[in-house]
Amino acid sequence: MTRDPYDFAAWTSFIPESEIRRLLKYNVPYYFGGGKPGALPVEIFAKILIDLGQEQLDQIRKGNEARVIDDLNYGPTGGKPFFRKTLAERLMKYDHITLDKDNPEDDITITTGSQQALYAILDTCIDKDDVILTTSPAYLGFLTPAVKLGARIVTVPTDLQGAIPEHFEAAIKICEKELGRKPEMMYLVPDSDNPKGTTMPKQRREAIFDLAMEHNMIIVEDGAYREIQFRQPTEKPIKALDEDNKYVAYLRTTSKEAAVLRIGYSVFPPKMREQICKDKGYLDLCSPTLLQRILDIYYRKYIDKALPKGLKIYKRRYETMAKAIDETFPAGKRTDPTGGFFIWWESDDSTFDTKQFLEQTALPNDIIYVPGIAFYPLRGFTYRTDENMLVDVERPTNTMRISYSFTSSDIIEKGVRRLGKLLTEKLS
């Protein structure tokens, strides 16, 4: 028998392309798919590029080429100190996060998007069959790499306020009984999560942190939408409770709050940071220095003025979408986010298949949303609260995530009403 020249790794046969990435290919007018930021401070970034270019030219003319060479070069694996310092100051000031007193920037790690931080956490902490607790549904960019790396994911039901600590506590006990081990970590998006858009109240954040301490578990707190909050003030991150920097890996990203320049910033407990940086050293050596330079200017000079303008736009888009859903969708429930990029809708008809409907009806009508099934793991378990047991993962088909972040209110108004009409024709 001749040898197959493309003898791919086993995971390639059971891990599909990301549903969100797949849908990005379609260029339709009514785009409610991926979490693409649409209210971007374009003028500010154009100005930063001009100013930075001019500054570099001045440096070259003055004979300081080395400074410019540094901007265009490889940098430290965990990020440039000047940028880490800017971010550290913000995290301490606005999010009440305790960092090293003398050198707070040492506690910050820069990654190539927070997606890389998620991947590196899994890559460094998870062995085959390790158990991870997360919400049902959850961000697919965490779920799929976890499955790929052999984790056993246990999803725990959520409500309109996100993760429910009592269910997490019961699920930890059941994991010990049925899977023979405690979960290694919990993954949560407490501020306007992806995909449901729900936000955890203070008491729940505290209870989840207590659980991590009691069971010696890591919390992976993904704060991707932390700055995209319409309702102020916001609850402190769970990380703010972790004063000894021991239990919470806190992930943030510039993608949603600044621009998609593929730069994430995290606070890891020191032992984790060491391993994650080692991993990153092999994943991409370092994140681009020039992008850190650009973002550093943005965070030092512009973000505090630019963000409120962006939030106003997102809030308006959200309100337009919520109203159009309420007025045109058939029987079902939607979430009511106080921030973030998404509304989650669930049809009252549990047999309805939103993926099939997307292919057969929505796409031909120029509409894209993400079928909810993408946000449940391909393999794993669901904690059934009514029977207090684990069952094979439940992946309901009757839900959808509809993003309001990218398109203008006018388009949302037209597109969501069109979607509502099509859904009503199908389901009534």
Ligand SMILES: Cc1ncc(COP(=O)(O)O)c(C=O)c1O
């Ligand atoms: C919850 C969540 N975490 C992480 C990411 C990854 O973002 P990035 O890699 O752009 O920082 C996303 C992107 O959509 C997200 O929604």
